[in-house]
Amino acid sequence: MAIYLDNAATTFPKPESVYHALDQTGRQLAISPGRGSYSLALEAGRLVYEVRETVAEFFNIPDPSRVVFTANATEAINLALFGLLRPGDRVISTTMEHNAVSRPLQVLESRGIEIERVPANTTGQVSAAAIREAVTNGGKIARMVVLSHCSNVTGSIQPIEEIGPWCRQQGVLFMVDAAQSAGLLPIDVQSMGIDLLAAAGHKGLLGPAGTGFLYLVEGLQPTPLIYGGTGGNSASPLMPEELPERLEYGTLNTQALAGLQAGIEFVRSHGLEQIRRHKSALLEQLFFGLSRLPGIRIHGPSQVQPQGGLLSFSLAGQDPSEIGFLLDVEHDICIRTGLHCAPDAHRSIGTLPAGTLRVSPGLFNTAADIDALLRTMDRILCAKSTISA
Amino acid sequence: MIADGDRIVLFNSPTRVMKAEKLLRKAGLVCQLIPAPRQVAECCALALRFAATEQTAIFNELAAANLTPRRLYGKHQGLLSALELTSENE
Numbered sequence A: 001m002a003i004y005l006d007n008a009a010t011t012f013p014k015p016e017s018v019y020h021a022l023d024q025t026g027r028q029l030a031i032s033p034g035r036g037s038y039s040l041a042l043e044a045g046r047l048v049y050e051v052r053e054t055v056a057e058f059f060n061i062p063d064p065s066r067v068v069f070t071a072n073a074t075e076a077i078n079l080a081l082f083g084l085l086r087p088g089d090r091v092i093s094t095t096m097e098h099n100a101v102s103r104p105l106q107v108l109e110s111r112g113i114e115i116e117r118v119p120a121n122t123t124g125q126v127s128a129a130a131i132r133e134a135v136t137n138g139g140k141i142a143r144m145v146v147l148s149h150c151s152n153v154t155g156s157i158q159p160i161e162e163i164g165p166w167c168r169q170q171g172v173l174f175m176v177d178a179a180q181s182a183g184l185l186p187i188d189v190q191s192m193g194i195d196l197l198a199a200a201g202h203k204g205l206l207g208p209a210g211t212g213f214l215y216l217v218e219g220l221q222p223t224p225l226i227y228g229g230t231g232g233n234s235a236s237p238l239m240p241e242e243l244p245e246r247l248e249y250g251t252l253n254t255q256a257l258a259g260l261q262a263g264i265e266f267v268r269s270h271g272l273e274q275i276r277r278h279k280s281a282l283l284e285q286l287f288f289g290l291s292r293l294p295g296i297r298i299h300g301p302s303q304v305q306p307q308g309g310l311l312s313f314s315l316a317g318q319d320p321s322e323i324g325f326l327l328d329v330e331h332d333i334c335i336r337t338g339l340h341c342a343p344d345a346h347r348s349i350g351t352l353p354a355g356t357l358r359v360s361p362g363l364f365n366t367a368a369d370i371d372a373l374l375r376t377m378d379r380i381l382c383a384k385s386t387i388s389a
Numbered sequence B: 001m002i003a004d005g006d007r008i009v010l011f012n013s014p015t016r017v018m019k020a021e022k023l024l025r026k027a028g029l030v031c032q033l034i035p036a037p038r039q040v041a042e043c044c045a046l047a048l049r050f051a052a053t054e055q056t057a058i059f060n061e062l063a064a065a066n067l068t069p070r071r072l073y074g075k076h077q078g079l080l081s082a083l084e085l086t087s088e089n090e
């Protein structure tokens, strides 16, 4: 059996209850919600509404109709950025962003939107003070601050609980990419002043691939990115004004959403605290095991600082991709190597162009998995030094 | 589908109808989702049907949740007609 340690990309395996929900809904109710009005379609519509409620409750979102389902975090981020930003707007982001944020911003920059990227320190941390300064700097207050809650490269956690309420006071939109933090760190859109929350359903929330969502605070009305059928208002030539339909085009994936609901319920019943403790224990074990290796550099926050569910490292004189290849081919261990879709973040921590090796344990990994990884690393490095000696 | 003395309300989004149905059922109020009759279906394909006697209770519940319907219709002597959107209609 492979040892899967790439849960920051997508969690695998999922809890049994998620497979069960996918199977049951797939067999009994995998039909188009919000379209027909026969009983089965209504049943599917109710189910999807319940998933909206589950998401809303989990993030303390006051109104479930402000939760727009998407295929992944990337789609949610694109819906918000392209739907709301206009030429002349000034946007503050950071140098730690995933391509899901930095590429849309790059395109928007060429369309007359001013982007300022606040630099992170070498551990991947961005300070709230630097964000505040950037917002008010430049003669004109920024329209939006957008950043990832937790870096997918270093696991650094940004102080969103400090930035959000301040942005709200200043009348600046605050958008959080919670792809890495949803299901791991507590997120409360009200107390944290979050106006836009984009998340994947298939990572920490334990749902299947093909799920994600965007939350938009009351009053925001983005232009849709894609136009088409929405269930209601069929006679109108235009997309409806109301959320979520305005931004949810085409047939929703009832089955996958049922899986997402089961995933969130699993997270809720185990509690974020316990999930975090489990992952942190494995990461700590990994950290101390790796510290013994010659030429090791661990990137990101130190062990005493809070961090997300992953650890990135590199080895002097070694190509991460080669180590990753050997771990996989010879020992069936899956970890991530390279840039993890976030070149800016690597530039910030000084790991371009090779990138890092990234280990992200899941809920079902054990201490034995980390031991196996550490033993194998030892063996690979030992064999390599013998060959090169 | 709609009997004399029934009322139907339409919302402007399928999600809002689902929300309204759930809320009303939780409050113990009797209502039923039905396909909106073709002459009134322009704003949503689904309608929520209830008895005229429940109208006040239902409207109060919806108003408390900030879920005002877009339109209200009543059936009288076999004819469906638009009614003013208030919690009571004679």
Ligand SMILES: Cc1ncc(COP(=O)(O)O)c(C=O)c1O
Residues within 6 Å of the ligand: A008, A009, A071, A072, A073, A074, A075, A098, A100, A101, A148, A150, A151, A152, A177, A179, A180, A199, A200, A201, A212, A341
């Ligand atoms: C920080 C961050 N943002 C966005 C994404 C994109 O998520 P998705 O693959 O669901 O679109 C990821 C996932 O890799 C991520 O780590």
